[in-house]
Amino acid sequence: SQQGEEDPQALSIQEGENATMNCSYKTSINNLQWYRQNSGRGLVHLILIRSNEREKHSGRLRVTLDTSKKSSSLLITASRAADTASYFCATDPRRGSSNTGKLIFGQGTTLQVKP
């Protein structure tokens, strides 16, 4: 079963605009990661945020995490046509002393950036 629910399912914006994607999850986590996938190919790791962090930046990416609401958001600023892809959040649920990095993915947000 999917741990994360992503919102929106699809997003279409113009180049230069910002894109915001949201992810909600159900159980306690060790960390949350965001991945990108181009056209059904392999996933590319974008950013990891740990459960004790609230915000993290990487280039044009900004991720927030609210563990009280069990939600995260990914903001892509100044989007480019090359950002067109599917974006997935993945949680690493807390399982007692077992921390093995078995990720649970959401269903993803499909982002289209128009030139």
Place this chain on the structure above:
Amino acid sequence: ETGVTQSPTHLIKTRGQQVTLRCSSQSGHNTVSWYQQALGQGPQFIFQYYREEENGRGNFPPRFSGLQFPNYSSELNVNALELDDSALYLCASSLWAISGETQYFGPGTRLLVL
């Protein structure tokens, strides 16, 4: 490029057949995880191998099995294929089987079961 390779890239099988998918992990990585991604869905965790031993399994039946070799490459075997097994199969390698380790994904094998 992540350094993780998978073969074959595409595969067509018929219902009831068996299939073996292969994954070469990134150099130095001792952990391989396998995921199934149905069309329009997020990847679902199948199982993980750490130093040649199964190290956790998702909600998949026993006809999904795997191996990890001494060089840490891995195989996913699926017996008695069903139509619903049609999906993109992704493997990911990581340095260790611990939380927070970045997982590097291969390009996937697209399996079609007719």
